[in-house]
Amino acid sequence: MNTSDTIFALSSGGLPSGVAVIRLSGPASGQAIQSLCGRVPPERRASLQSIRDRNGEKLDDGLILFFPAPNSFTGEDCAELQIHGGRATVKAVLAALEDMEGLRAAEAGEFSRRAFLNGRMDLVEVEGLADLIAAETEMQRRLAAEQASGGLSKLYDSWAKRLTHARAMIEAELDFADEDDIPGSVASQIWHDMQKLDQEILNHIAEARTGEIVRDGLKVVIVGEPNAGKSSLLNYLAKRDVAIVTDVPGTTRDVLHADLDLAGFAVRLYDTAGLRKTDDIVEREGIRRTQSSMAEAHLVLLLSAAHKPDWHEFVQGYEVPVLRVQTKADSRDASWPKSDADVIISARTGEGIPELLDLLSLHLPDLEAGGALALPTRQRHALNLTMAREQILLALGSAESGLDVQAEYLRLAGQALGRVTGRVDVENLLDVIFSEFCIGK
Structure with a gap:
């Protein structure tokens, strides 16, 4: 799978239909629109244009949109062609795109994969988007919408920040203990929060069965x-x-x-x-x-x-x-x-x-109407969250082993948590340390 290619696909579902949407993503998206329509419309503004193949034969009239990077679904240059949804019409436009150099048909899930790789979505949001498309009931829709919009990711990110902060305090005590503006035993202040975090993760994991249902x-x-x-x-x-x-x-x-x-x-x-x-x-x-x-x-x-x-x-x-x-x-x-x-x-x-x-x-989950559904929904969520909690407990129980050992357990906890969203080892401890202390002023 070459991520430098420009990909295209029918994204609007089965044919025939009143309207069919063909999506493009990649560096040649604008060039493809130029070749098909003669010009690229103003960014993010729908423009009614004729679509022609390389021989100049008119294929259809449709609404054309162009979304320049990085502010697009995938983070790359993107384009959409909203055309009539007849099978022959769609087939002809897809054939014209395939005939262009540097363009190829997208593989399954490749648009969402590129959005993840370019930092537009994390893994939890990608999974939520897939669930939102597949949702058949109101509660499935609510759960998927919460994930796809980043509601669950915000919870995990807040936990990751607390772990990063805890490690920063430990690093500050270990590395800068001789500085006058580092209060004594800074690290001891964070263990109470780690105990609270352990309980929060435990409560969250307990809701995995509800999320599954x-x-x-x-x-x-x-x-x-x-x-x-x-x-x-x-x-x-x-x-x-x-x-x-x-x-x-x-x-x-x-x-x-x-x-x-x-x-x-x-x-x-x-x-x-x-x-x-x-x-x-x-x-x-x-x-x-x-x-x-x-x-x-x-x-x-x-x-x-x-x-x-x-x-x-x-x-x-x-x-x-x-x-x-x-x-x-x-x-x-x-x-x-x-x-x-x-x-x-x-x-x-x-x-x-x-x-x-x-x-x-009576055996359905009792969820508050209109409330947020920040629930773990997949086994991999529960497994990685359980691993993160185990590392936090090891950190809490390793006081006699020294702060450096405790910091390593917290690093492993953050790594396990990062595997849920796909964000692993992205924290910068020194940024946190220098933002909270006046070291080297």
């Missing part, structure tokens, strides 16, 4: 014996035939899923093979996958159509919340004993479904 959805696995109504419930909630429904036990052999939007959160429902003893090798593999899904679930819906279900039999050994769901309420009569189920439903009539959804909602 908001971003990827609440994982709900539907289990029970064969013919308990698992596939019928999945189809009812999905409002389409996701799973095959028959009276033959063991119809479902693999794990199927459907996605719901519940109170703005994504909920992913998994239909699984019925749990029973069987000699069928394929059905046994389906049951193994069911058990694996239960172990990874945020919530299990345990379904049963029996008069007196043995709920404990199916979920023993699994540390996961369980909702007991009695099915086929439309076939119950007065002779049935009182159920100890959490809810009784019918996928045929819809009876009890609103109550089931209310119970599902």
Whole structure:
């Protein structure tokens, strides 16, 4: 991947469409616009111009924009062509660009990669942008927007500055202890803040599960014996035939899923093979996958159509919340004993479904409406934050080893934190030291 090339791509999605946007980035962006349109429009002002290929044949009329470096999405010279979204029109303009020397089609994610490399976005913002494009629910949109706009990065940057400040105080005490304007034991003043920072990071890591649920959805696995109504419930909630429904036990052999939007959160429902003893090798593999899904679930819906279900039999050994769901309420009569189920439903009539959804909602994260969603959303966030915290704890517990050892642990903590955003070893300790003390005046 040559970052000195000028790249181009259709950035507006599927065709045909009313308008198609072709984006360019790189040093030859302005030259490409000059060749296609005869002139480069004033920067950041849309200009209606004719677009022609190298032979002078008119391809389309469109709005042309030019964004000079460094004030563009990628930090390079950028341009946009807003043209009609017909397949043939877009194909012709892309072919004209490909025919130009120094231009090539962009690789997947290359515009965002260049924005990161040029310091326009950090890794957390890049990931947030990807999530924002993929967001399907309101809470996914809010979470991604918080990250893409730098909200989460600001939190991590503030922590990084506190680590840098702590190291600066230690360096000041080690290197400039003989200066009159360095107060004694300066470094001792920063350990209280490091204890607070440790607790803040710990609290933040504890929210990783919430971030996972908001971003990827609440994982709900539907289990029970064969013919308990698992596939019928999945189809009812999905409002389409996701799973095959028959009276033959063991119809479902693999794990199927459907996605719901519940109170703005994504909920992913998994239909699984019925749990029973069987000699069928394929059905046994389906049951193994069911058990694996239960172990990874945020919530299990345990379904049963029996008069007196043995709920404990199916979920023993699994540390996961369980909702007991009695099915086929439309076939119950007065002779049935009182159920100890959490809810009784019918996928045929819809009876009890609103109550089931209310119970599902209780397992969604409790987030304050309109509040900031500064949550870790990926495993790499949690891993690096955990590593940073471990180094801070080592620094706090190494007083007998000397300030130089403690400073090294804090350096490693800052490095781990920097790996979250992609900013590693960018601090300048001397700048901090000389800004806070009048050394060498």
